[in-house]
Amino acid sequence: MMKRCRSVIMVGTLVCVLSLMGSTPALARFLTGQTAPTFALKDLDGQMHDFANVSDQPLKILYFFDAKARISQEGLLSLNELAQKYKSADMLVWGITRSAKSDAHRFKTGSRVDIPILLDSSNVSDLFNARVVLPIVCIVGPRSKVLHHFQGCGKRAEILLTRLAEVQLQRGKPTLAAAISDQVIKENPKNVDAMKVNIISSLERGQPETARKMIDRLPTDQEEAKVFKQEGLAQVYFKTGDFEKAWASAEKLEQISPERARSYIIKGEILAQKGKVEEAEKELTIAAKKKTALKYQSARVKNRIGLIKARQGKNREAIELFSQGEEIDPYFIEATSNKGVALERQGQLDQALEAYRQALMVKKDDVYASVLIRSVQEKLTIENDAEKKKRMDSLIKSLADRYRQQKDEKKDRSADAWTSGPMVLSFINLKEGGGLPDRDGFVLVLADQLSDYLNSSGRLKVVERRYMEKILDELNLSTSELADPQTALKLGRLFAAKLICTGSIHYLPDQTLVSLRLMDTETSMIAKVFTRQIAASGALDRELGWLNKEILKTIISTYPLRGYIVDAKTDAIMINIGKNQGVVLGSQFSVLKDAEDIIYKGRKLKGTPETIARLEVTKVEPDFSLARIVTQKTPVQRDAKIEEIISEI
Missing domain, CATH: 2.40.10.410 (FlgT, C-terminal domain)
Structure with a gap:
C-alpha cells in the first residue's frame, strides 16, 4: 500500500516536471525562455557542484524542496526512481534545500536516494523564486535555457510517462519514446496522447506498418482520436510513398480540422517531392500558422520552410526560420545545424562554427555537426593566415586560367607506363533532388567524411573540397556546364585526379538514395557505380563507412599498384x-x-x-x-x- 501511495505521489510530481499542468501563471512565467542563473553549492559530503560545469548536459532538473516535509520529499524520491529506471533518458537531477544539514542528511540516509542533495547556503533558491512555495521544479534544456518553472504537483502516472515519452521524441530517441508510451497504453488502452507518441515514434523509426496498427486501435469515442486517426493515416501513406492516398487523406483532415497543421505539411512535402517548390512553400507557410498534434512539431515546419529558402538562395530568411525552429525546440539540432550551413554560405564562418558547436552540445555524436565543424575550422585557419590565403588565391587563379585556356596536363607518353603514379580522386558535382530532407549539407558531409576515410587509408589522396569550391566560384560555371560530364572530367584533370566521383542524392520521405559513379579521367570510362539506400533512422557514419569500403575495393582491384x-x-x-x-x-x-x-x-x-x-x-x-x-x-x-x-x- 505504501509503495502504491509513493507511486501516485511520484507521478504527481513528475507530471509537473514535464508539463505546465497545475502551475501558477506567475511561476510559469518566471525565467521561462531565459538562461538559467549559474550557481555552485556543496552536497552533504562537502563536494562542490557547479551548475556551469554541467551546461552541456541536455536535460537538467533542479528540484527545490523542504527536507522535513513529506509531501515535498516524495517528489524527489519519484525523480530518483525514474532516473534509475530510464537511465538512457540521460537526465541530471539535483535536489536543492534550505533545510538544516542534519534534516537533509536524515532524509537522504532514510530514503537512499542517489540524486545529489545540495545545501542552499547562498540564497540560490531566491534566484529561482523557490523560497515561499515548495516544491519548485525548474527544467533546464540545451544552452542552459529554462524550459519550464513551476510548482511540483500532478495527478496520474500515465500523464507523467506520456510527457516523458514526448521529451524523448524531442531529443531524437523514438525507440525509448515508444517503450515508455507502450507502458502507458498497456495500463490504459484509450490514452490518446500516449498513442500519438507511439504512432509518431514508429513513423520516425521507419515502421509505418507498426504505426498503422496503432492507428487502428485509436478509440472512436474521443474527438481528438478521430482527428489524429486521419492525421496518422495521411502520414503513413506519405511515408510509404503513396502520395495519391496521402493527398486525399490530407484533404479529408483539412475538412475535419482546418486548424490542424499536418494536412498542409503533407501537401507541402508532396509538392516538394514533385519539384513544385513555390507551391510547397505556400502550404508549409499556412502550416506554420496552425496547430500541431505535439507543440514541438511546429519547429519542424519552420525548418522545412527554411530549407526551401536556402535552396532558393535566400540564406538570411532561412537563418531566421532556423533560429525560430531551435527557439521552439532547443533539442531540434537539425535547425541549429542547418543554420550553420546557411551562415557558412553567407561567409559568416565564425557564426557557423558556433552553430555547429551548439548542435554538438545537445548531441555529442552528431555526424553532421562533427564533419561540418572540422571543415569550417580548416577554412578559418586559411582565412586568418594572410600568407596561406594569398598562396591559395594565387593557385586558384592559375588553375582557373588553365581551365579557361583548356590546357589540360598531357600525359608524357615517353614516361614509364608500368609504374603507378599517385592515385588522386576528386568529388565533383554531386547533385541533389527529390523532396526536403531534415538536414541541409548532406552532400558536404558525404564528400568530407568519405574524403577523410579514403585519405586515412593511405591508398589514395582526395582533392580537398574547399579547393573545388574555390575554383567553381572563380569559374562561375553555368548550371548546364556543370551538368555536362565532360566539365566534371576537365575539372578532375585540372587537379591531376586519376578518378572523379560524381553522382546524385535523391531525398524520399523515409530514406535517401545515394548513387555515385567513379570515372577515369584518362579514358572517360565509368570504373564503378555505387548505389545505397540510407534510411532516415539509420546510422549515417555506418553507411558512409560502407561506401568508403566499396570505393577502396574498386580502386585496389581496378588499379593495382x-x-x-x-x-x-x-x-x-x-x-x-x-x-x-x-x-x-x-x-x-x-x-x-x-x-x-x-x-x-x-x-x-x-x-x-x-x-x-x-x-x-x-x-x-x-x-x-x-x-x-x-x-x-x-x-x-x-x-x-x-x-x-x-x-x-
Whole structure:
C-alpha cells in the first residue's frame, strides 16, 4: 500500500516536471525562455557542484524542496526512481534545500536516494523564486535555457510517462519514446496522447506498418482520436510513398480540422517531392500558422520552410526560420545545424562554427555537426593566415586560367607506363533532388567524411573540397556546364585526379538514395557505380563507412599498384613506389617474370606473367619502399616488375 501511495505521489510530481499542468501563471512565467542563473553549492559530503560545469548536459532538473516535509520529499524520491529506471533518458537531477544539514542528511540516509542533495547556503533558491512555495521544479534544456518553472504537483502516472515519452521524441530517441508510451497504453488502452507518441515514434523509426496498427486501435469515442486517426493515416501513406492516398487523406483532415497543421505539411512535402517548390512553400507557410498534434512539431515546419529558402538562395530568411525552429525546440539540432550551413554560405564562418558547436552540445555524436565543424575550422585557419590565403588565391587563379585556356596536363607518353603514379580522386558535382530532407549539407558531409576515410587509408589522396569550391566560384560555371560530364572530367584533370566521383542524392520521405559513379579521367570510362539506400533512422557514419569500403575495393582491384625492383642485393628489397603512390606498411606484391611471346600464324601472342616471388612492405618512404621476401621460386632480380596483391578489405 505504501509503495502504491509513493507511486501516485511520484507521478504527481513528475507530471509537473514535464508539463505546465497545475502551475501558477506567475511561476510559469518566471525565467521561462531565459538562461538559467549559474550557481555552485556543496552536497552533504562537502563536494562542490557547479551548475556551469554541467551546461552541456541536455536535460537538467533542479528540484527545490523542504527536507522535513513529506509531501515535498516524495517528489524527489519519484525523480530518483525514474532516473534509475530510464537511465538512457540521460537526465541530471539535483535536489536543492534550505533545510538544516542534519534534516537533509536524515532524509537522504532514510530514503537512499542517489540524486545529489545540495545545501542552499547562498540564497540560490531566491534566484529561482523557490523560497515561499515548495516544491519548485525548474527544467533546464540545451544552452542552459529554462524550459519550464513551476510548482511540483500532478495527478496520474500515465500523464507523467506520456510527457516523458514526448521529451524523448524531442531529443531524437523514438525507440525509448515508444517503450515508455507502450507502458502507458498497456495500463490504459484509450490514452490518446500516449498513442500519438507511439504512432509518431514508429513513423520516425521507419515502421509505418507498426504505426498503422496503432492507428487502428485509436478509440472512436474521443474527438481528438478521430482527428489524429486521419492525421496518422495521411502520414503513413506519405511515408510509404503513396502520395495519391496521402493527398486525399490530407484533404479529408483539412475538412475535419482546418486548424490542424499536418494536412498542409503533407501537401507541402508532396509538392516538394514533385519539384513544385513555390507551391510547397505556400502550404508549409499556412502550416506554420496552425496547430500541431505535439507543440514541438511546429519547429519542424519552420525548418522545412527554411530549407526551401536556402535552396532558393535566400540564406538570411532561412537563418531566421532556423533560429525560430531551435527557439521552439532547443533539442531540434537539425535547425541549429542547418543554420550553420546557411551562415557558412553567407561567409559568416565564425557564426557557423558556433552553430555547429551548439548542435554538438545537445548531441555529442552528431555526424553532421562533427564533419561540418572540422571543415569550417580548416577554412578559418586559411582565412586568418594572410600568407596561406594569398598562396591559395594565387593557385586558384592559375588553375582557373588553365581551365579557361583548356590546357589540360598531357600525359608524357615517353614516361614509364608500368609504374603507378599517385592515385588522386576528386568529388565533383554531386547533385541533389527529390523532396526536403531534415538536414541541409548532406552532400558536404558525404564528400568530407568519405574524403577523410579514403585519405586515412593511405591508398589514395582526395582533392580537398574547399579547393573545388574555390575554383567553381572563380569559374562561375553555368548550371548546364556543370551538368555536362565532360566539365566534371576537365575539372578532375585540372587537379591531376586519376578518378572523379560524381553522382546524385535523391531525398524520399523515409530514406535517401545515394548513387555515385567513379570515372577515369584518362579514358572517360565509368570504373564503378555505387548505389545505397540510407534510411532516415539509420546510422549515417555506418553507411558512409560502407561506401568508403566499396570505393577502396574498386580502386585496389581496378588499379593495382605496379612498379619495379630497384635493388635486390640485400634482404631489404627496394621498390620504386612509396607513400606518394599509395603504398602502406604490410602491402604485398607479386614479383613477375614476363612469359615468352608465342608466334602463331604470324601473330605475336602475349602469355600471362609468372609469379616468381612475393614481397611484403616493411618500410615506406615518400617515393620508395623496402620489403622482405615472403616466398620465392627463383632469385629476385633488379628491374623485375612487381604488382600489388589484392587482399580483402
